[in-house]
Amino acid sequence: MRALAASAVAAVVFTVVLGFAYPALVTGFAQVAFPRQANGSLIVRDGTVVGSALAAQGFTSARSFHERPSATTPPYDAAGTTFSNLGPTSPALAELVARNVRAILTLERPYNPGLTIHDIPVDAVVPSGSGIDPEISPAYAQLQARRVAAVRHLPLATVRRLIARSTAGRSLGFFGEPGVNVLELNLALDEEQDG
Amino acid sequence: MARVYTREPGDVVERGFLRLLGRDAAAEQDWKAYGTSVLVLSAVFSALLYALLRTQGHLFLNPDHLPDVPWQIALNTTASFVTNTNWQFYGGETTMSYLSQMAGLAVQNFVSAGVGMAVLAAVVRGIARRSSGGLGNFWRDLYRSIAYVLLPLSLVLAVILISQGVVQTFHGRATATTLEGAHQTIARGPVASQVAIRQLGTNGGGFYNANSAVPFENPTGLSNVFEMLALLLIPAAQVFMFGRMVAAPRHAWMVFAAMFAIFAIGVGVAYAAEQRGSQVLRASGVDIARSAGQSGGNMTDKEVRFGIANTALWATATTDASNGAVNGGLDAFTALGGAVPLVNMFLGEVEPGGAGSGLYGMFFVILIAVFVAGLMVGRTPEWLGKKVEAREMKLAALGALFVPMMALVTTAAAVVAPAGLASLANPGAHGFSEALYAYTSQSNNNGSAFAGYGATTFSTTLGTVALSFGRFVPLLSALAIGGSFAAKKTVPFSAGTFRTDGPTFAVLLLGVIALTAGLMILPALALGPIAEGLTR
Numbered sequence: 001m002r003a004l005a006a007s008a009v010a011a012v013v014f015t016v017v018l019g020f021a022y023p024a025l026v027t028g029f030a031q032v033a034f035p036r037q038a039n040g041s042l043i044v045r046d047g048t049v050v051g052s053a054l055a056a057q058g059f060t061s062a063r064s065f066h067e068r069p070s071a072t073t074p075p076y077d078a079a080g081t082t083f084s085n086l087g088p089t090s091p092a093l094a095e096l097v098a099r100n101v102r103a104i105l106t107l108e109r110p111y112n113p114g115l116t117i118h119d120i121p122v123d124a125v126v127p128s129g130s131g132i133d134p135e136i137s138p139a140y141a142q143l144q145a146r147r148v149a150a151v152r153h154l155p156l157a158t159v160r161r162l163i164a165r166s167t168a169g170r171s172l173g174f175f176g177e178p179g180v181n182v183l184e185l186n187l188a189l190d191e192e193q194d195g
Numbered sequence: 196m197a198r199v200y201t202r203e204p205g206d207v208v209e210r211g212f213l214r215l216l217g218r219d220a221a222a223e224q225d226w227k228a229y230g231t232s233v234l235v236l237s238a239v240f241s242a243l244l245y246a247l248l249r250t251q252g253h254l255f256l257n258p259d260h261l262p263d264v265p266w267q268i269a270l271n272t273t274a275s276f277v278t279n280t281n282w283q284f285y286g287g288e289t290t291m292s293y294l295s296q297m298a299g300l301a302v303q304n305f306v307s308a309g310v311g312m313a314v315l316a317a318v319v320r321g322i323a324r325r326s327s328g329g330l331g332n333f334w335r336d337l338y339r340s341i342a343y344v345l346l347p348l349s350l351v352l353a354v355i356l357i358s359q360g361v362v363q364t365f366h367g368r369a370t371a372t373t374l375e376g377a378h379q380t381i382a383r384g385p386v387a388s389q390v391a392i393r394q395l396g397t398n399g400g401g402f403y404n405a406n407s408a409v410p411f412e413n414p415t416g417l418s419n420v421f422e423m424l425a426l427l428l429i430p431a432a433q434v435f436m437f438g439r440m441v442a443a444p445r446h447a448w449m450v451f452a453a454m455f456a457i458f459a460i461g462v463g464v465a466y467a468a469e470q471r472g473s474q475v476l477r478a479s480g481v482d483i484a485r486s487a488g489q490s491g492g493n494m495t496d497k498e499v500r501f502g503i504a505n506t507a508l509w510a511t512a513t514t515d516a517s518n519g520a521v522n523g524g525l526d527a528f529t530a531l532g533g534a535v536p537l538v539n540m541f542l543g544e545v546e547p548g549g550a551g552s553g554l555y556g557m558f559f560v561i562l563i564a565v566f567v568a569g570l571m572v573g574r575t576p577e578w579l580g581k582k583v584e585a586r587e588m589k590l591a592a593l594g595a596l597f598v599p600m601m602a603l604v605t606t607a608a609a610v611v612a613p614a615g616l617a618s619l620a621n622p623g624a625h626g627f628s629e630a631l632y633a634y635t636s637q638s639n640n641n642g643s644a645f646a647g648y649g650a651t652t653f654s655t656t657l658g659t660v661a662l663s664f665g666r667f668v669p670l671l672s673a674l675a676i677g678g679s680f681a682a683k684k685t686v687p688f689s690a691g692t693f694r695t696d697g698p699t700f701a702v703l704l705l706g707v708i709a710l711t712a713g714l715m716i717l718p719a720l721a722l723g724p725i726a727e728g729l730t731r
Contacts, residue, residue: 003232006216006334007239013212014341015243018305019298022346026353026388030363033354038363040383040411042371049371052381054360054410057373064374068499079368079382080289081405083496083524085647087625088473089730093495093527097479117480121488122472125481126495129408129506129523135499139488168415168500176416177490177502186374 043183051183052078055132062107063151064186065136065144068123069100072131084127093126100125104143111146119143135179138167152193162188196432197439199343200316200336209338216334223329226678229317230671232333233310237277237667240306245273247299248291257292258367259382264290271655271662276300278666279307279398279549281519281642282633282658284650286404288382293365300400301389305345308396308429311551312340314670315433318555321677322579323441325685330677340551344429345395352425353391359421360414361387386412394425397549399519399642407509407522408498419505419522426518430547433554441579445696450557453704454546458515461535465507468532469493474730493532496524507532510643514539517549519642526620526629526645530728533645534720537632540639541599541716542708549640552666555673562591562676564700564707568693577692580685587676594672598665599712602638603719605661606631609654618654620647624730628723633658635716638665 030038041053051057056067058076070076071084086093101117104124109115121139141163149159166185169178204210213221224232247254248269252262264272268285275282281304285291291300313336321330357363362383369381386402390412393400407413413422434454438447470492472483485491490502497506506523513520514536525533539546545557562578566588569576576583609615609630618633619626629645633654636643638661648654694700 002217002219003235004239006220006232007236009216010236010334010337011239011243013215014306015298015302018341018346019302022349023297023301023385023388026350026357026391027363027365027385029354030357030387034357037360038357038387039366040362040364040369040381041360041414042369042381049369051371051373051379052369054414055379055381057371057375057379058377059375061375071496077380079380080286081382081403081409082286083405083408083526083646085524085526085620085645086495087526087621087628087647087727088475088493088495088529088533089623089625089727090475090621093473094475094479097475097481101479101481118482120481122476122481122483122491123489123494123499125479126476129496129498129501130403130405130410132410133498133500134410137489137499139482139486142488171416171420174416175420176500176505179499183374190374 043187045187053181053184054134056134057183059182059186062147065141065148065182067182068128068133068136069126070131071127076132078132081130081132083129097125108143108147111150112143134181134183136182138178138180141180141185148189152189154189154192158192159189162192196344196436199339201440205335208342209335212338213334220334221332224332225328226321226330226674229330229333230674233314233670234667237310240303241273241277244276244299244303245269248272248295251292251295254292254294256294256365261290261292267652267655268650271659274659274662275642276303276400277307278640278662279311279396279517279552280637280640280662280666281393281398281400282637282644282662283400283642284655284658287402288404293384296389296402297385301392304389304392304396304398304400305341308345308398308550309337309340311549312344312429313337313551314674315551315555318558318673318677319437319440321681322581324681325683327681330674330681345392348395349388349391352395352421353387355421356387356390356418359418360410361390361418362411363387383411390422394422394518394520395429397426397430397516397518399513401520407520408524413522416500416505419501419509422520423509423512426516426520427512427547429550430516430553433551434547437554443579443696446579449696449698449701450561450704453701456705457542457546457708458511461511461515461539462508465511465532465535466504468529469503469507471529473529493527493529496527498523510536511539513643514641515544515546517544517553517639517641519636519644521643524646525643526647530724533628534724536643537628537635537724538716538720540635540641541602542712543595543598544639544641545708552640552670556594556669558673558676559591559594560704560707560711562587563595563711564703565693565695567707568703572691572693574691577686578695580688581680581683582686586679590672590676594669595711597668598638599715601661601665602635603715605634605638605657606719609634609657612653614651614653617651618649620649624723624727628727631719631723634661637661640666
């Protein structure tokens, strides 16, 4: 009985301190010191939230860089993240890859004569982990550069410069892999044309 | 950390806390009293958490108006979080209110880790003492684990993570109008505070469904490294705490060396397998070669910012420790790459394992190792100056073999019963791997998943059984061993004593790990990953 009473008191104490005081303290600090990050790295243009730097949003138009495939329902759902869970020998994965390859070849070949399946980087055709990976590999960005430059009537060099600007290298030069943030890149392209 | 558990007297807050718990709450406990306190506290928290999950729809801090959690999911989740497992049969952002996440699940992340650490401290104390009945006091050990280790480290880690972009807010979902005019909803919440403790406490349960693959939980290469170091920090440090408390630092180094060897092999194998790519991707013709422009390899269900290397490293680290967090989808790993986390878990997560539970799991293996050595030299085995006798050996065997057996039995039940097959997401050998992974993970209290494995009333109930027994049978065995060592006298070291502080011992330890759990999983590996790896 005594153990039960002690446990009940301990449960209340721990819930109050660890369940309420601790997250409240961290939240208070975060909202003061890092308000942008703490609220989702939202990007605002002309008073409206146009997305988050940390979430893919499913670009489809030919004038934009496209993100990686997403396994969420609907695709790029930032409130329902999920893996595809397609195994290494899955027939469904084989079909999905083939379908994505065909779509990319159809879209990019007019601007990249001689483009073959062997030129398509793997991240472009397989689902990302979260379903909202905001980045693509630098190789996939280069593959899309000619199309975007042609459709937007921008010099290829300008597009490549903007790709470089939206590329995050390894953290501290060592941790992780380089990636190109697609939303930031497309915004930079819009600004380049408006400005 | 050794100082944390040995310093006398406790601080003012500790004395106040103990007074609050009632008369005699600070008294010395033998292993039975200690174990009773653990079980009763776990039962009370289970009732509390289950009630919270079942009523969250009617409570506050639920800005996105999520309904009550269905009973099957609530039951499994309760067992999962109280046992330091964090297996998740649900998607966090679509199931759990902010209240459930922070006042329910995150509290368990602290307490279940604290319980593991306290039990370890008690067992080590038992080994260090002589001719004594007591193991210390559970409430003090629990308080000190949380107040001196888990809480301060969590505060620091949470701030680092937020600076990198991890979300921390009580506001509900954000809405955006995308550049192409579509409507986008972005799930948010008190994420960083929870990610910090779920990494440090070797818990692993994600705020979001896709866990640390989601940029809002793990946005950069740097946040990834901090989350990874955090999950290894406490269990690795405990090896040295043990060495100091029993005054055998060289022995602790040998134990650490054996752990590190398994870790290094795992990282190497997983990286090579994932970089080589899956059968489907190799056959497809797309470019999977590593180059300056991409990390290449099996990028299915992996994120660009982590690539192959950091995802393989993470998968190995989280399953060597007892942290079920993932930063990429393990279900989509190659046969060999996915076998690494599976084997890691099956070996009992002793490399370095969960907070507390890893090292007391390793004690079982150490006892078997000194027993085997004793048989070879024909003497009564000794460990750290104490004779190892029949009672301790029985308990060690129970502790070492019960969990792998539990994993195999529940897996068998899940693939034989028609109701179990409904949970499989992939056909063939990979489907078997999914079931094997699910019950190995839950029995070993890891929580990582081949995430395609689905929730049914059958699978959640079977999982609950695996979770509970997988936690408390080894925990009580370890406490009992601590209790019986505490009562023993020390014997003087002599020329015939098998030395436990040299490399020979580390090699012996590896051999015992391979021979016990390793041999048990081999047949199951043949049916799952090996069969799949041989498929073209």
